[in-house]
Amino acid sequence: MRISSNLFFETGLRTINLQQSDLMHRYQQVGTGRRMITPADDPLAAAQTINIAQSQSLNVRYAENRQVAKTQLGIQENTLDSVSTLLSGLKTRLVEAGNGTLSDADRGVLANVLENAKDNLMGLANATDGNGQYLFSGHSGSRPPFIADSFGAVSYQGDEGRRLIQVDQTRQLDSADTGLDIFTKAAPGARDYITHVAAGNQGTGIIGKPIIADPKGQYVGAKFELSFTEAGDGSMEYSVTVRDAADYILSGPSVPVAYDDSTETLALPGGVQVAFSGMPADGDAFSVEPVFVTDPFISAQQSALGTEGTAVLGKPGVTDPAGEYMGKQVDVAFQDNAGTLQYQLTVDGATGPWVDYTDPGPGGVLDLGGGLEVAFEGVPNDGYAFSVEPVEPSTNLNVFDALDDIIEALKTPIQGDPAAHANYQNVLASAMQRLDVNFDQVQTVVSSVGTRLSEIDAIDANSNVRGLSYAQDLSRLEDVDYYEAIAQLQLRTAALDAASMAFKKIQATSMFNMKG
Structure with a gap:
């Protein structure tokens, strides 16, 4: 086989270039500390690195x-702690207001x-976070949650939106409660x-604190109305109406x-008693x-009397608390379609x-779907x-309304008027009952905030472990082994030197240099 001078030179030059390229690759590995300079170095590891890096980035986010x-929760917790302190002080003031020795002037000072x-x-209820957003207004962060009208009556102006924050891959956390829940609900x-x-x-009747005497009573959770009338012999009688x-x-x-x-007490039907004097x-x-409901749904006939036929409508029931119809009104209509009874x-x-x-x-029962059913039997008419x-619950638990009621009662003169004194005591008792409910709700929300903060700490700890695992996996896939890289660098350097010396040797070879 004949080997030309061009082939000698091309082979030598290609060998030197390959060795230089390999040497440069080793230099880059040692200089950057990365094992993969391009995805071609290890395609599988490069793909794994992208996935792990994305997970690591999400973990940081x-x-x-x-x-x-x-x-956000820390600001809310501090604000609600102040609210709790204020409500505790108000409860003490209301106990003071019940002191029978106070004059009308003393009560006026207490009203102020x-x-x-x-x-x-109200200032605490309209507190803002560090960004100027109102804490308790739901999604309407730019609008104060509570506004007073020209008469001083305070109402909620925010919405019921929840400020959810994605704190982990599968967990969203509410970062703020609404003022509607905190200051107007039990x-x-x-x-x-x-x-x-x-x-x-006009009388001197004073109603006191109700209690549930029988937790399983028929009308526990219902509203009771007491009406007093004078009998023919001049004695007093009362009747009770129970409403849902x-x-x-x-x-x-x-x-x-x-x-x-x-x-000392009046026994109301269905398991409730109330103090009375x-x-x-x-x-x-x-x-x-009541500040609660025992049945989250009620049923009622909407058509004219006589259309029920033999149908008997009973109480609704919840089959799935997460059902589609929760919190929605469901209307049911019947028709006679060519002899076949249908409902919609x-x-x-x-x-x-x-x-x-x-x-x-x-x-x-008639299954309505969406998590609802209703006790039903018989055949209704078209x-x-x-x-x-x-x-x-229909009970007004707005804490500001409770304060307005007692402030107005404190400003009303009652000295020498037994009926006015009785009315004052009734208003005072009602306000104290509502403030107790409001205080319990604030404490419940504070406890909920603490629970959420503890959950965040637990997620943080787990996230730190995941972050360490991601870093280790990336290091294993990306980081260069310096001992191996330096050894390879020296080896490639020696190989390049050898290729250069060989090329020089070949370059010096010539027919004219050979001895005959």
Whole structure:
């Protein structure tokens, strides 16, 4: 085989270039500390590196989100601690207001103190975070949650939106509670009753704190209305009307019961008792209202009487608390379609198809879907309709309204007027009951905030472990082994020197240099 001089030179030059390229690659590895200079060095490891780097980046983003949530929750916790302190002081003031030795002037001074406390409470309710956003206004962060009208009545102006922050791959956390929940509602699970007195009462009857005597009583969770009338012999009688959360009458008015002013409690139907003293006048009225509901839905016939046929409508039931129809009104209408009875559902205005109806029989239920059912049996007539409506406690628990009521009562002269004194005591008792409920709710929210902060700490600890694992995996895939790289660098340097010397040797070879 004949080897030309060009082939000698090309082979030598190509060998030197390859060795230089390999040497440069080793220089880059040692200089950057990275094992992979290009994805071609290790395609599989390069793909794994991209996935791990993305996970690491998300982990860092979630950590930053958690820091934001911790800041927001910390501000809320500090604000609510101040609210708790203020409410505790107000409760002490209300106990002081019940002192029978106070004059009208003393009560007027106390009214001024409570007005200042109300202003302070409103300032806390309208607190902002470090970015100028209102803490308790839901999604309406640029709008103050509570606004007073020209008469001083305070109402909630925010929305019920939740400020959710993604604190982990599968966890969103509420970073702020709404003022509606904190200052106008009872704590979940609360089973308290609040008393109210009619504005026009003329007697000296004083209603006290209600208690649930029988937790399984038939009307626990219902509203009670007491009406006093004067009997023909001049004695006082009272009757009781029981209503549900939607104000439908469940029972009553009851047969009048003789009132004995020496009694200390009145037994209301269905498991509730209430403290009572004094002598009410003819026409005086009182109410005992729950801050909770035992049934989240109620049912009521909507069509004209006579359309029910043999149908018997009972109570609704919840089959799935997370169902589609939770918190929505469901209207059910029946029609006779050529001899076939059918029913149709309308959920919050959205009408569904007609469905053939089959009588469930005695003790049966009609499954409405969406997590709801209703006790129903019999065959209704064409045109029959009923509704299943969500309900919430109707009791007014706005803490600012409670303060307004007691401030107005403190400003009203009562000296020498037994009826006015009784009305004052009733308003004071109602305000104290509502403040107790508000205070419990604030404490519940503070506890919830602490729980969320603890959860963030736990997620942080887990995130740190994940971050360390991601860093180790990236190091294993990307970082160069300096011992191996330096050894390879020396080896490639020697190889390049050898290739250069060989090329020089070949370059010096010539037919004219050979001896004959």
